[in-house]
Amino acid sequence: MQGTHLDTEFSQLGPVTGSSVGDFIELLKPRVMSLVVFTALTGMVAAPGSIHPVLGVIALVAIAIGAGAAGALNMWYDADIDGRMARTAARPIPRGRLTPDEALSFGTVLSVFSILTLGVLVNWTAGALLALTIGFYLFIYTMWLKRLTPQNIVIGGAAGSFPPMIGWAAVTGSISVDSVLMFLIIFMWTPPHFWALALYRCRDYERVGVPMLPVVAGPAETRRQIWLYSIVLVPLAMLPSAIGLAGIVYAISSAILGAVFLYLAWRVRKVTEGREADAAARQLFAFSILYLFLLFAVMLGEHAVARWVA
């Protein structure tokens, strides 16, 4: 599989009218970027100490652009399979609105600039973590694991888990148990989230030869693994209140949200046939996004209120 992207059928010339600014913005995966910014902001606000607001904004912009750059490099490398999957076929490179070379240059320049900006203007712990995030996403996940093993998103999920640690490091200049816990919550959340999607997008992945778990091990094993990860994730996501990283509102919210998550994961495990099975997987996928968003929103809200009152 490796290297097949070099035999790409996508034109190196691009559209006769040239690429638009919107095409480049699409390369940055704005929706992923917004979740990255949000979790990084939570890490910054939850961290002890303070950062000058100007430096805080610079840190968030650098993290957002770094995450976007990783997305652009991912689209450059995966253009061959993106063009054959319904979910990704409309991306700028498969559609011929951008050349692969443009995406590569754009992603590389933004990666270097975002890392240097974060390192020079904020601190090098945060800069190094951003470099690690981009490198992990591109080299470990996109280039190595994605087309090699069904554990691709388990290990590759680490890339999406770093942003709160980077936000935390931007304020404190260090890594702590608290920021590692935020990392772990996203890390454990990623497999049930993506496998729920893969359950009803199974044929897409199969066609392009990406060994997602439902393709390699079958839907039954995927459902079992979703359940197993969910029963680890839910108690883990309740830990922040226990170690003082979050308060009572978070404790209650994480318990209620966790109960819903477990219910939906259980339904995915039990409803295995027909449209209802697809619907159960779609429900879990949709709720998993809300779940992570609300967990971090409540944590952010608690810390913001505490700072406001203090």
Next chain:
Amino acid sequence: MNEMSDDERERRKRQRMRSLAIALALGALVALFYAATIVRLGGNALNRAM
């Protein structure tokens, strides 16, 4: 008189927008570094020995 084709007109428009976006991004970067320098120096900028 040479009439510009629609494609050529669109190409030039997109080129102009790309140039504008790059100029704005560079301007933002300069402003970012300027603001960060002022913040990092703080009041010390005026406190150096003459």
